[in-house]
Amino acid sequence: MPRQAAFHPHLILDAASRLAARDGPAAATIARIAGELGAPTGSIYHRFASRDVLLGEVWLGAAEAFQRDFGAVLAGDPPREAALAAAAFVPARVRRRADEARLRLLHRREDFLGGAWPGELAARARALQRAAVAGLHEACQRLCGRADAEALRVLRFAVVDAPLAAVLPHLHAREAPPPVVDALVRASAEAALAMLTGPQSRRRAQRR
Amino acid sequence: MPRQAAFHPHLILDAASRLAARDGPAAATIARIAGELGAPTGSIYHRFASRDVLLGEVWLGAAEAFQRDFGAVLAGDPPREAALAAAAFVPARVRRRADEARLRLLHRREDFLGGAWPGELAARARALQRAAVAGLHEACQRLCGRADAEALRVLRFAVVDAPLAAVLPHLHAREAPPPVVDALVRASAEAALAMLTGPQSRRRAQRR
DNA sequence: ACTGTTCTAGAATACTTATTCTATTTTGAG
DNA sequence: CTCAAAATAGAATAAGTATTCTAGAACAGT
Structure with a gap:
């Protein structure tokens, strides 16, 4: 039934990891993570309840x-x-x-x-x-x-x-x-x- | 001629140092530094050109x-x-x-x-x-x-x-x-x- | 073809931030 | 007493932030 996922949680975690490793965790904003993937910011929140959960998972x-x-x-x-x-x-x-x-x-x-x-x-x-x-x-x-x-x-x-x-x-x-x-x-x-x-x-x- | 200074640069630096040492440099916002002194935010900028100059001086x-x-x-x-x-x-x-x-x-x-x-x-x-x-x-x-x-x-x-x-x-x-x-x-x-x-x-x- | 579920899309919101701007107050020299 | 310099005061501005909301698109089973 469901639509195919374009932004797997795994892809989002990867992008966040890359940004945090390169420029520090503060640089891993939702907007930048979304930008890295070409995704809208809303799609991030479809997978992760909050930025804290996402970055917490990365760490x-x-x-x-x-x-x-x-x-x-x-x-x-x-x-x-x-x-x-x-x-x-x-x-x-x-x-x-x-x-x-x-x-x-x-x-x-x-x-x-x-x-x-x-x-x-x-x-x-x-x-x-x-x-x-x-x-x-x-x-x-x-x-x-x-x-x-x-x-x-x-x-x-x-x-x-x-x-x-x-x-x-x-x-x-x-x-x-x-x-x-x-x-x-x-x-x-x-x-x-x-x-x-x-x-x-x-x-x-x-x-x- | 001039009016007496209520917020010496030295006091501002002290407040910023205290905040940065206690809660980290990110916590030393202009608003909080001013709050710590009971000063308006504008007074900080009367002494320091920017937050970067102030925190840079602290470090x-x-x-x-x-x-x-x-x-x-x-x-x-x-x-x-x-x-x-x-x-x-x-x-x-x-x-x-x-x-x-x-x-x-x-x-x-x-x-x-x-x-x-x-x-x-x-x-x-x-x-x-x-x-x-x-x-x-x-x-x-x-x-x-x-x-x-x-x-x-x-x-x-x-x-x-x-x-x-x-x-x-x-x-x-x-x-x-x-x-x-x-x-x-x-x-x-x-x-x-x-x-x-x-x-x-x-x-x-x-x-x- | 229909339909309901899951997703994308991106505008809208609420909040915090640094910074600027425009008074207003104080002060001491003339 | 007056006035200009130097300070306080605090509202206004402009970005940038996380987060929410509403709308639409895709897709598998019927």
Whole structure:
């Protein structure tokens, strides 16, 4: 019965992603997204209840894809090598999927949404957040036998914050991270992990 | 002759800074800045040619203040200790001047200005950028005898990017960086600096 | 061919924004 | 006391925004 769709939700999400990755989320206005597709603005609202839902979906999609793969690496064995691999995963991912990385790493949720998550997305966002915390918690426990706030902070620095910092200037410059970035990521991750496993494990080994 | 000023430029800059630090630069609209002061919007334009000039001044002011002190630390002697001190300077500064740090570290120039620097500020912005590059260049040269792109990248990571990464989650959470952050900053800075001075200087020493 | 459903089309609305304009007030020197 | 400069005051303007609304077009099953 229905008429054939000319503007699949998928096309709209693509256009919004492209605009947000290139010029930032604020540039992804309804008018511009529609313009990118040659569509009237009304057609966007036929598919998405609001701009917040649309942009939220864009951000959540990128974040979920990134975190799924990142989490898989971090959950590997043995835990120390898994953590180093997770850190190394960040620049590799940025090289292979620059747009996704720009969305996920250059902007925060607030830049996309302003306010809170719209109803339908709130659950997914919470699940994502929980999965990230749980993944880090488990890796921390396996790595050093504890998962207090301080240990979590150190591990997060090693596998998330420092790799992000190494990659960030190149995201801003819209260029692929050079090879030296991988060396920086590895060196800083090892240094941070040594704070968790280094002296203590040595001491523990000596005691035995 | 003239009438007494009720809204000094200084007061306007303060109000804009406060708003931008608290809710982000996008929240610092002319209407809100005026509201914060109990002033009509026209009075803002009596002092500042445009919103871009006003917000540009806010950002440049914070950036110049931060960089002046940071640069002084980085220029100290001996170069290796100066670099470590510069890295340690970042979390210390964030603790002491949270608002300035939020402006400078949480947002980029583009979030404040959108377009290019307005005329009067362009020269100051260029000078600031040049000073930052020169300071890093000189420190790099003193530290390891070279200042090619790779060495500069490593030094920048050690003293700027990694400390920023360590501090960033706490800026987002609007809390003071905990002590473990200082340890992370030191460890990652040492690890990065070792890539510049470690193996090579040992080799050089062995050759003599 | 008809018909109801789903879509496109794009004008219309309501709101927020930066900016400009036209008074009006204050102030101190002559 | 007067007057011109420099300030406040706040309404008016012009864009740009998300969102809604009404009309028409396409299409599969009958």
